[in-house]
Amino acid sequence: MRKTNAHSRQIITPFLWFDSQAEEAAELYTSLFADSRITHLSHYSEEGREAHGQPVGKVMVAGFELAGQHFAGLNGGPAFKPTPAISLFVELDTEAEIHALWAGLSDGGSVLMPLGSYPWSTCYGWLNDRYGVSWQIMLRQQPGEGQTITPALMFTQGNYGRAADAIALYTGIFPGSATGPVQYRDAAEGEDAATVLFGRFTLFGQDFIIMDGPGSHGFSFTEGVSLMVSCETQAEIDRYWDQLTADGGQESQCGWLKDKFGVSWQITPTIMDRLMAPTDQAMADRLMNAMLKMKKLDVATLEAAARG
Structure with missing residues (x-):
């Protein structure tokens, strides 16, 4: 870490x-x-x-x-079985590291979002590995800073729109907690206002990522x-x-x-x-x-x- x-x-x-x-x-x-x-x-x-x-x-x-x-x-x-509702979000310093990790984790797995360039990152992808564990892999915005692997919670289905409430609950329970940057969707652009597009928070000084996932998903949180x-x-x-x-x-x-x-x-x-x-x-x-x-x-x- x-x-x-x-x-x-x-x-x-x-x-x-x-x-x-x-x-x-x-x-x-x-x-x-x-x-x-x-x-x-x-x-x-x-x-x-x-x-x-x-x-x-x-x-x-x-x-x-x-x-x-x-x-x-x-x-x-x-x-x-694991689901993408909780994925492991990996941030690496170089595209070479990303491509090597992607090759190892995608072998025998399934791709949710192909590795490529997106508005939020020049190098990002999302996959489930051969065991069903979900990974998001992205080029780090500031090399050398932050956790390498961060649990990422996505609130879907009946939980959609509850990510902000979850941040408040978790940071209110555990010591060493703080709410990091949280980006909300823009109602002016026809999106659901007050839903979390992407956010970060810490518990016991450990980083977590959180988001609301709109649309139809066939998964939610499981054991x-x-x-x-x-x-x-x-x-x-x-x-x-x-x-x-x-x-x-x-x-x-x-x-x-x-x-x-x-x-x-x-x-x-x-x-x-x-x-x-x-x-x-x-x-x-x-x-x-x-x-x-x-x-x-x-x-x-x-x-x-x-x-x-």
Whole structure:
């Protein structure tokens, strides 16, 4: 991450849902970006098998870094798939870098907007890779500045016109937040006034992109891409959980929830790092068993499970 973050660690991690290709995808992505590596692999065990239904020994979560930023991929089966409602927006300094990345990600994928010149960029394209993960790739306006990869949220269908509300909600919940430049559509040109053409905001000092997507789209937000928030205390978990599930949000299992726009979040304590990258499989199994019984995660219960 090129941009200096006010926080010593990355708090929000983009979390990608795969059928069974998380490790393969991580290997591809880390081969295409500089300053990248697979950081850890966790595996399914017998514990919780009646719930997860996955073969023992199969990779559960692949953690990886791309351009110095943290990501995670889950082998969760076919229940959910990523959609372009949350894409990964990549800004690079040179067209040569863009063409190389485009070639690697487009192989076996599908093109949404061909790589070329557009009013907003001399070199831009949008694609879904072979795993269904959506990428926007653009020439950076100011070389050397900003995050390389930024989660981009597009509000479509019944969510169209709600991007500005989402900015207000998210920046009102999380520390280290700010609203960046936001460009609205022009009613004088026959467009929907007060809808976001393109905007930026920060949470915990991390950049996000947001837009309202007009027209007919066959997709919206799903669990296929979620945002995992790492919390130090139960008070943080309680606060984020309550605020994100308010006014029509939905609780789910194992620390997952949907906010009122349908965006999926995971609100997790840092102790769960021991499940994601276990050095003690017995402890990881106890954590898994405890987590499977919860909706909102309880730190004290998880710590007791870790101790055995």
